[in-house]
Amino acid sequence: MIGRLNHVAIAVPDLEAASAQYRDALGATVGAPQDEPDHGVTVVFIELPNTKIELLYPLGEDSPINGFLEKNPAGGIHHVCYEVDDIIAARDHLKETGARVLGSGEPKIGAHGKPVLFLHPKDFNGCLVELEQV
Template sequence: MLGRLNHVAIAVRDARSAAKIYGAAFGAEISDAVPLPEHGVVTVFATLPNTKIEFIEPFGEASPIAKFVERNPDGGIHHLCYEVPDIVAARDQLIGEGARVIGDATPKVGAHGKPVLFFHPKDFSGALVEIEQT
């Protein structure tokens, strides 16, 4: 069911500055900053040969990652994103295995313009998991 690792997300205070480090150090292609107010974040991607690193910064004080960044002022890994061919089928299978969806279980459009869902880290060895339909 799970496809390839799409990206690793790192929550930071300033996504643009953090991404520039990866551009300079690893020659990664850096995307423009994209505000996603419906998710409460601003995203910047560093594209590497085998995956992407997503830098996310809080979009406003009500951002769901604001407390994470407050607790981790130097940044920290926030979530892992895996590709799935059918997000509804994957959601239903994961729920059937006991995983808990964060939110109302309705896929929302993510940073790549594709449907995404998040699953509780307590169900995945402490890692927040995002699935994205390919």
């Protein structure tokens, strides 16, 4: 069912410093910051040959990653995103196996303009999993 690893998201306390580090210290291709007000984050994409790293920084007081950065002030790996062909079929299959879908259970349009869902980290080894229909 799951396909490619679309991205790994890393929440960071200083977006400019993290971008500079990936560009200068790690020598990666780093994009410009993009505000995603619907998702409460500013993101920077790091393009690797086979996938992306998504640096996440809070945008606004209700940002969903404020709590994560309070618990992890230095930052940390926030989630992994797997691609699926049919997000409704994937959701229904996962629910049958007992996995919990976060929120209303209906896909939202994610930061890349595609339908996404998040799965409960307690059901996936402490790992927040995003599914994105591609």
